[in-house]
Amino acid sequence: MDQRNNKLGWLFTSPYLIYSLIFFFVPLVWSFFLSVTDWNLIAPIFNFVGFGNFLDALRSPGVHAAFWVTYKFMMIFVPLVTVLATGVAVLVHGLKRFKNLFLIGFFLPYLSSGVVSALIVKGLLSYNSPVNTFLRGFGIDIDWLGTPLSALFVIGLILAWKFTGYYALILTSGLESIDKEVYEAAAIDGVKDSQRFWRITLPLLYPALYTTLILAFGVTFGIFTEVYQLTGGGPQNATNTWQMEIFRQAFANLQAGYASAVALLASAATFLSIFVIRKLLELWGKRNGWV
Amino acid sequence: MKKKNVLSILLTAAVTAGTLSACSTGQGQAPGGKQAAGGGGGVTTIEFWAAPNPTQQAFWQDMAKQYATVNPKVKVNVTAMKESPTSEASIQAAIAAKSAPTLSENINRGFAAQLAGSKALVPLDTLDGFQDIVKARNMSGTIGPWKFADGHQYVLPIYSNAMLFGWRLDTLKDLGYNEPPKTYSEILDLTKKLKAKYGDKKFLWAKADLADPTAWKRWFDFFMLYDAASNGNKFIEGSKFTGDDKAGVSVLTFVDNLRKENGLLARQVTDPFETGVGTFADIGPWTFTTWAEKYPELQYNKNYTLTMPPVPDGMNPADSKTFADTKGLVIYASATKEQQKAAIDFIKWVYSDAKNDAAWFEKTMLPPARDDLTSNEAFKSILDKNPQLKPYAENVPNAIPPMDNAKYNDLQTIIGEQAFNKVVKGEISPEEGWANMKKAIESALK
Numbered sequence: 001m002d003q004r005n006n007k008l009g010w011l012f013t014s015p016y017l018i019y020s021l022i023f024f025f026v027p028l029v030w031s032f033f034l035s036v037t038d039w040n041l042i043a044p045i046f047n048f049v050g051f052g053n054f055l056d057a058l059r060s061p062g063v064h065a066a067f068w069v070t071y072k073f074m075m076i077f078v079p080l081v082t083v084l085a086t087g088v089a090v091l092v093h094g095l096k097r098f099k100n101l102f103l104i105g106f107f108l109p110y111l112s113s114g115v116v117s118a119l120i121v122k123g124l125l126s127y128n129s130p131v132n133t134f135l136r137g138f139g140i141d142i143d144w145l146g147t148p149l150s151a152l153f154v155i156g157l158i159l160a161w162k163f164t165g166y167y168a169l170i171l172t173s174g175l176e177s178i179d180k181e182v183y184e185a186a187a188i189d190g191v192k193d194s195q196r197f198w199r200i201t202l203p204l205l206y207p208a209l210y211t212t213l214i215l216a217f218g219v220t221f222g223i224f225t226e227v228y229q230l231t232g233g234g235p236q237n238a239t240n241t242w243q244m245e246i247f248r249q250a251f252a253n254l255q256a257g258y259a260s261a262v263a264l265l266a267s268a269a270t271f272l273s274i275f276v277i278r279k280l281l282e283l284w285g286k287r288n289g290w291v
Numbered sequence: 292m293k294k295k296n297v298l299s300i301l302l303t304a305a306v307t308a309g310t311l312s313a314c315s316t317g318q319g320q321a322p323g324g325k326q327a328a329g330g331g332g333g334v335t336t337i338e339f340w341a342a343p344n345p346t347q348q349a350f351w352q353d354m355a356k357q358y359a360t361v362n363p364k365v366k367v368n369v370t371a372m373k374e375s376p377t378s379e380a381s382i383q384a385a386i387a388a389k390s391a392p393t394l395s396e397n398i399n400r401g402f403a404a405q406l407a408g409s410k411a412l413v414p415l416d417t418l419d420g421f422q423d424i425v426k427a428r429n430m431s432g433t434i435g436p437w438k439f440a441d442g443h444q445y446v447l448p449i450y451s452n453a454m455l456f457g458w459r460l461d462t463l464k465d466l467g468y469n470e471p472p473k474t475y476s477e478i479l480d481l482t483k484k485l486k487a488k489y490g491d492k493k494f495l496w497a498k499a500d501l502a503d504p505t506a507w508k509r510w511f512d513f514f515m516l517y518d519a520a521s522n523g524n525k526f527i528e529g530s531k532f533t534g535d536d537k538a539g540v541s542v543l544t545f546v547d548n549l550r551k552e553n554g555l556l557a558r559q560v561t562d563p564f565e566t567g568v569g570t571f572a573d574i575g576p577w578t579f580t581t582w583a584e585k586y587p588e589l590q591y592n593k594n595y596t597l598t599m600p601p602v603p604d605g606m607n608p609a610d611s612k613t614f615a616d617t618k619g620l621v622i623y624a625s626a627t628k629e630q631q632k633a634a635i636d637f638i639k640w641v642y643s644d645a646k647n648d649a650a651w652f653e654k655t656m657l658p659p660a661r662d663d664l665t666s667n668e669a670f671k672s673i674l675d676k677n678p679q680l681k682p683y684a685e686n687v688p689n690a691i692p693p694m695d696n697a698k699y700n701d702l703q704t705i706i707g708e709q710a711f712n713k714v715v716k717g718e719i720s721p722e723e724g725w726a727n728m729k730k731a732i733e734s735a736l737k
């Protein structure tokens with residue numbers, strides 16, 4: 001029986017295992033191989049360069065920028081999307097009618113094309129757009145995409161707009177799972193309305209919040225479309241993300257070996273950062289007695 | 292159990308070894324497998340990748356169809372080049388996957404240098420019949436600057452857009468000008484008048500790309516001005532920086548002076564020239580199709596005109612040179628000898644008749660890369676119908692193609708990052724910017 005179950009287990013997991021082998025394991029091995037060569041994928045001859053590509057990448061201003069820009073986006077995007085998604089979830093949860101309709105409405109930006117939304121924003125923020133013409137009337141003239149800080153904020157805002165509905169959906173299901181009796185008991189115990197969120201909702205929402213936070217932190221390591229469309233990584237590398245740097249090296253400079261080394265460094269930075277963030281979030285939960 | 296463990300280890304080792312052997316080719320040598328000439332019954336099939344532009348694709352499909360009636364022994368399969376994410380990346384992936392076409396168009400000189408450096412292209416001048424094409428197409432003058440540093444011709448230029456500057460005639464007339472200024476000091480005078488009259492409503496040159504270091508963007512600002520100021524001097528010769536210091540500094544000083552007069556707007560602006568925010572802009576002939584639909588009010592020599600790039604004071608504007616936005620056709624080294632021969636015969640047939648180039652010009656609005664565009668009767672009716680294309684046709688011989696260095700992307704990024712973009716933003720003096728750029732380029736070329 002055990003042996004039969006074992007075989008069935010392998011059978012049912014085999015699609016995922018095969019998928020992982022083809023789309024994860026093979027490309028990973030391939031990336032490792034490329035990263036120690038100077039091959040551009042088309043030359044008949046290539047050389048093994050050892051860790052040369054990694055050393056070059058560690059010295060590259062583009063890679064330094066990608067490393068720091070990711071954390072800058074994290075500082076803008078994660079708090080913004082968390083506050084917005086929590087706000088939306090709490091508001092929608094409190095609705096008596098049309099709850100699903102509102103949730104679908106907030107979720108739609110997540111399904112929209114990053115290229116299209118970036119192009120709309122580009123038009124909205126152009127020098128001769130109605131927004132800027134109006135602002136100039138008051139003496140306010142901002143080069144939104146040409147100034148490092150504002151460019152970071154604009155991209156952070158687009159991402160927050162895109163992901164708010166998705167995370168709100170997860171948080172709403174978290175809120176739905178909180179037993180109403182907990183609130184009733186708290187009311188009997190004298191918990192004020194103003195304390196309800198911090199003392200009851202937040203602790204019980206922690207598992208859903210933990211999920212959305214991990215997802216949000218993960219998003220910042222994969223930003224590409226918005227940056228590619230709006231700033232190309234500029235001004236002065238101020239919005240140059242890991243994905244942008246990999247794209248530039250692989251497809252503009254045709255340096256597949258070097259780009260693979262950058263991709264592996266990006267993976268290492270992602271795994272390490274997510275590991276640390278996960279531990280910190282778990283610590284936060286434990287300290288407050290939420291887990 | 293032990294047996295199972297051994298089997299697992301062997302399986303893992305086999306997968307790893309299999310993967311590695313698929314990646315590596317042993318002794319640091321990539322496989323050089325040749326694609327077999329397709330087709331049967333003595334028919335040679337060649338794969339042609341056309342540019343991902345419907346008009347270009349239609350032209351080549353039509354040519355392939357006509358050629359099939361002339362030479363049934365060769366079948367030309369025309370498909371559009373994929374752009375995933377760019378056409379260059381698609382070609383790179385196809386070569387890596389051993390599925391490269393026999394020939395393709397849409398290749399710029401810099402990318403051709405990258406491909407040639409990787410031995411992925413056939414030197415066209417080594418193929419029988421290439422010189423016949425140059426002669427029959429009357430393009431010896433145009434193709435001259437296309438010769439690569441190793442003395443070979445890897446690309447047959449199909450079209451050559453001598454990039455021109457557009458001027459808003461309505462704005463110029465408002466400022467009392469009947470024709471566009473041609474020298475740096477004349478333009479500076481105009482900028483002063485423009486700013487005095489319009490303030491922050493109009494600029495001389497409004498374009499976000501001026502502050503963007505992306506490599507290809509230098510073709511449409513720095514190189515247009517530099518080619519004019521240096522009389523077409525080669526910026527890079529082989530792997531040596533041969534830029535003209537005097538011309539380079541004068542270009543940067545001109546840009547710096549425009550900035551000081553608040554004549555530049557290096558910010559995102561929607562259609563700056565078309566809406567009149569910009570008075571001067573780099574214009575390629577592909578623009579006119581869009582204008583016909585979106586801005587039909589823009590009429591050549593009524594509210595806009597076209598000129599060659601301005602020159603520094605003391606130079607003759609009539610001798611101005613410009614950047615050639617030009618792309619061409621290549622034959623891939625992975626094709627069999629039979630396919631290479633069939634490909635060159637097909638190209639020879641296409642370009643042996645000027646009517647085919649005329650059909651191209653009419654369909655695509657891209658000036659064929661030939662020396663007789665303004666004198667050959669085949670093109671007269673097209674130019675008469677589209678007078679805005681005349682200055683492009685006239686200046687094909689005055690247009691300098693991009694550098695043929697495999698590192699062109701890095702090198703042109705340096706021009707922006709070290710000099711041009713910084714001068715536009717007022718972050719560096721022209722002299723310092725040029726010196727920094729020169730040093731960085733020389734270091735990158737080592």
